[in-house]
Amino acid sequence: MKLDYGIERRLAQWAPELHSRYRDCVVISQRMLCRYENYFPDFTDHTVLHTLDILELCNQLIGGQIERLNAQELYVLLMGALFHDVGMGVSISDFEQFSAVLGIPEPADDTARAWAVRDYHQELSGLYLQKYWRMLDFPNEAYVRAVIQVCRGHRKTDLLDETGYPPQFAVEPGKTVHLPYLAALLCLADELDIAAERNVSFLYDVEKMPSPRDRREFRKHMAIRRVELEKDRVVVHAWTQDPEIRAGVEEVTAKLRDKLLLCRRVAAERSPFVITQADVVLRMERPEEDEI
Numbered sequence: 050m051k052l053d054y055g056i057e058r059r060l061a062q063w064a065p066e067l068h069s070r071y072r073d074c075v076v077i078s079q080r081m082l083c084r085y086e087n088y089f090p091d092f093t094d095h096t097v098l099h100t101l102d103i104l105e106l107c108n109q110l111i112g113g114q115i116e117r118l119n120a121q122e123l124y125v126l127l128m129g130a131l132f133h134d135v136g137m138g139v140s141i142s143d144f145e146q147f148s149a150v151l152g153i154p155e156p157a158d159d160t161a162r163a164w165a166v167r168d169y170h171q172e173l174s175g176l177y178l179q180k181y182w183r184m185l186d187f188p189n190e191a192y193v194r195a196v197i198q199v200c201r202g203h204r205k206t207d208l209l210d211e212t213g214y215p216p217q218f219a220v221e222p223g224k225t226v227h228l229p230y231l232a233a234l235l236c237l238a239d240e241l242d243i244a245a246e247r248n249v250s251f252l253y254d255v256e257k258m259p260s261p262r263d264r265r266e267f268r269k270h271m272a273i274r275r276v277e278l279e280k281d282r283v284v285v286h287a288w289t290q291d292p293e294i295r296a297g298v299e300e301v302t303a304k305l306r307d308k309l310l311l312c313r314r315v316a317a318e319r320s321p322f323v324i325t326q327a328d329v330v331l332r333m334e335r336p337e338e339d340e341i
Contacts, residue, residue: 056127057123057127060127064124070188071124074186081138082137106237106242109278111322121220122226126231126235128192129232132178133174134170136169136177137170143177147177148165171205174200178193178196178200198213200235202236204236208229208236214229233311237308237309240308241276243273273286274288279326281325282326283305283330284329288335309327
């Protein structure tokens with residue numbers, strides 16, 4: 050994926066002070082994200098590479114509309130991309146504290162704790178930011194709230210909820226952000242980052258993964274060669290000769306289509322912006338190198 054860095058470049062031009070605050074958080078966020086391996090050593094990548102892919106996908110989804118995004122929206126989107134998965138690497142002490150807030154039952158063992166982290170990581174990310182935001186040099190609590198909602202919105206959150214996602218959310222006097230659109234962008238970009246390049250295959254021995262579910266998930270994503278965003282649709286390029294994995298890829302495609310239609314609706318109904326892609330197409334095609 051060719052990286053454009055358009056969102057960051059525009060923020061640096063329009064609001065150097067906000068850009069400086071964002072840059073100061075990059076190292077902190079990536080150190081936290083690397084800790085996800087404590088829970089999921091064989092899980093899909095959640096490091097800086099995933100963050101960069103998310104931002105590039107957001108760039109593509111925004112397209113020419115980037116001229117209409119204000120500096121505050123660029124900052125909130127960048128910070129949301131940085132911290133949306135930080136809950137995957139929370140410490141055990143923070144997990145225990147946050148679990149009490151969320152009402153998560155005490156895990157029976159380390160495996161149960163790991164899956165609780167995965168299932169609730171968007172909420173854990175929000176609570177992490179709520180606890181540590183002063184150390185992360187946010188301009189004020191309103192920005193924190195905006196970024197938390199964007200982080201939470203990337204999964205299992207109702208983006209059509211007007212209370213949680215007001216159309217115009219004030220982050221400074223006289224300055225607002227279109228929270229539903231920003232959350233929808235991050236939500237869709239996260240769903241689109243499903244191709245094989247997210248799984249560095251030489252790091253894993255698929256046969257030693259702890260469960261059939263883990264092995265199937267890995268093979269399914271490795272079958273997805275790339276995802277392309279065209280102006281009016283998303284094209285998923287994949288190949289496998291395994292009927293079970295093919296069915297899994299079709300499930301992923303259907304899920305992605307549902308997410309696209311939801312995020313497209315959120316943008317159209319709750320913001321002045323649009324998501325132009327209207328469908329997801331699966332192309333099962335044998336790569337040329339496999340034909341030799």
